[in-house]
Amino acid sequence: MGLIHEGLAQHGTVIITHDQTGGRGQRGKHWVTEKDKNIALSMIIDPAPLSVPDLFILSAAISVGVFDFFSRHAGEDTKLKWPNDLYWRDRKAGGILIENQIRAIPGAPAKWNWAVVGIGININQTDFPPAVINPVSLKQITGKEFDPFVLANELCQDINNVVSALDQSGFPEILNRYNRVLYKKDEKVRLKKDHRSFEAIIKSVNAYGQLVTENGTEELFDFGQVEWVI
Known part of the structure; x- marks a missing residue:
């Protein structure tokens, strides 16, 4: 800078x-x-x-x-x-x-x-x-x-x-x-939000930069809301 x-x-x-x-x-x-x-x-x-x-x-x-x-x-x-x-x-x-x-x-x-x-x-x-x-x-x-x-x-x-x-x-x-x-597109992965970890399928990233996942229902996550558990 x-x-x-x-x-x-x-x-x-x-x-x-x-x-x-x-x-x-x-x-x-x-x-x-x-x-x-x-x-x-x-x-x-x-x-x-x-x-x-x-x-x-x-x-x-x-x-x-x-x-x-x-x-x-x-x-x-x-x-x-x-x-x-x-x-x-x-x-x-x-x-x-x-x-x-x-x-x-x-x-x-x-x-x-x-x-x-x-x-x-x-x-x-x-x-x-x-x-x-x-x-x-x-x-x-x-x-x-x-x-x-x-x-x-x-x-x-x-x-x-x-x-x-x-x-x-x-x-x-x-x-x-x-x-x-x-x-990991179209694959099931483990993610973490706050203190909760969960499994979801990675579907795409939308035009706003949100991660689109599916776990029974579709969920959108902004950057910083979830972490990958690898």
Whole structure:
């Protein structure tokens, strides 16, 4: 967010980190990455012409771009786990964290000025701390060593392609693509809400970013309302 606060932000600016020690994930969790082994980057995006109610549109487009990149190397077992994790089979390969700068305007709708997209993807790391649950890297999947900097550039191009396609194909096609590769789609999983765990079938994610589940009746969950029990 430093460039934004200093008035130096430009759409498409990418900052690549070679040694990330303070990476953050969802719910205050830390992203653990070994020096020079993985992709750890931040991308500044001007969300215009999207507005504040469209937050999930940008999130879905970025997730699909990340999927395009990773699946090209890792194959069809790549999935997107709601709300914004990258999975290969039942193992986590990466994650996305989007921080938004939204400015309140008295007497007018809030203005979405900037989005800072943080992306971490395991590339060459093969040794993970015990506290990291079910991690996997591209090297473990393919048996090959990669240049993280080269792949980071490839990733940014894939994201740009999908975000740009919002103007051409529109959000419904992006959402369809997101749901086609949704982790555990049409499968029964265990979720946790507050202190209660329960089983439900994952059906889809709707246009508002809500997880649609079925357990006798259809239920919708906003981000933060439920956790996966894995």
